[in-house]
Amino acid sequence: MTAKADVLDYLLTRRSVGQAFLKEPGPSAEELRQILTIGTRVPDHGKLAPWRLVIIEGDDRIRAGEKLAEIAKRNNSNLDEAGLEIERRQFLPAPLTIGVLSAPKPSPKIPHFEQLISAGNVAFNLEHAAFALGYAAQWVTRWFSYDTEAAAMLGAKEGERFVGFIMIGTPSTIIEDRPRPALEEVVSRWQG
Ligand SMILES: Cc1cc2nc3c(=O)[nH]c(=O)nc-3n(C[C@H](O)[C@H](O)[C@H](O)COP(=O)(O)O)c2cc1C
Numbered sequence: 302m303t304a305k306a307d308v309l310d311y312l313l314t315r316r317s318v319g320q321a322f323l324k325e326p327g328p329s330a331e332e333l334r335q336i337l338t339i340g341t342r343v344p345d346h347g348k349l350a351p352w353r354l355v356i357i358e359g360d361d362r363i364r365a366g367e368k369l370a371e372i373a374k375r376n377n378s379n380l381d382e383a384g385l386e387i388e389r390r391q392f393l394p395a396p397l398t399i400g401v402l403s404a405p406k407p408s409p410k411i412p413h414f415e416q417l418i419s420a421g422n423v424a425f426n427l428e429h430a431a432f433a434l435g436y437a438a439q440w441v442t443r444w445f446s447y448d449t450e451a452a453a454m455l456g457a458k459e460g461e462r463f464v465g466f467i468m469i470g471t472p473s474t475i476i477e478d479r480p481r482p483a484l485e486e487v488v489s490r491w492q493g
Pocket residue numbers: 315316317318439440441442443464465479
């Protein structure tokens with residue numbers, strides 16, 4: 302077997318970079334297309350493409366944040382200015398966010414559970430693509446993946462749900478790795 306050393310090195314060392322540490326520049330239009338192409342090249346039982354992607358970049362980040370703040374205020378009238386500002390900045394400073402929706406298709410054969418897993422694969426593959434191009438990324442869900450009104454405002458249609466938002470940008474710092482689970486704790490051999 303011919304080892305692909307650079308791919309192995311990447312897979313052994315990749316780690317997320319928090320959104321607060323993602324700065325400009327973000328991917329170019331051509332790079333974005335490549336990220337989307339790689340992101341949607343995932344295992345997909347039945348070839349249903351049971352996912353959709355929503356791009357939030359440029360000034361749309363500010364408009365989406367303002368709308369989130371409005372919804373957050375309606376949900377919680379006690380929310381103060383500092384809290385509102387956090388909501389307005391939900392898609393900043395990362396230059397690019399890609400929302401990943403699970404969009405299950407009717408199928409007599411493929412359970413929605415499997416279609417949901419495929420959407421999770423899209424999310425992580427978007428991260429891999431971003432890192433491969435020299436950017437960094439973080440997968441977040443936050444409250445707005447679960448709030449029906451916020452999710453709809455961000456692009457979820459009936460029957461769809463966000464599996465997360467992949468925030469992408471140039472890393473502004475080097476992030477220490479976090480402890481990883483000991484293999485002995487999560488792997489066992491089938492013993493019959
Ligand atoms: C489905 C999902 C949702 C997540 N949502 C958030 C989130 O809302 N906020 C957050 O700080 N991290 C969230 N994370 C965790 C980060 O994306 C990431 O897993 C963590 O920073 C560790 O990263 P690494 O193991 O890739 O280095 C989420 C992870 C997953 C898989």
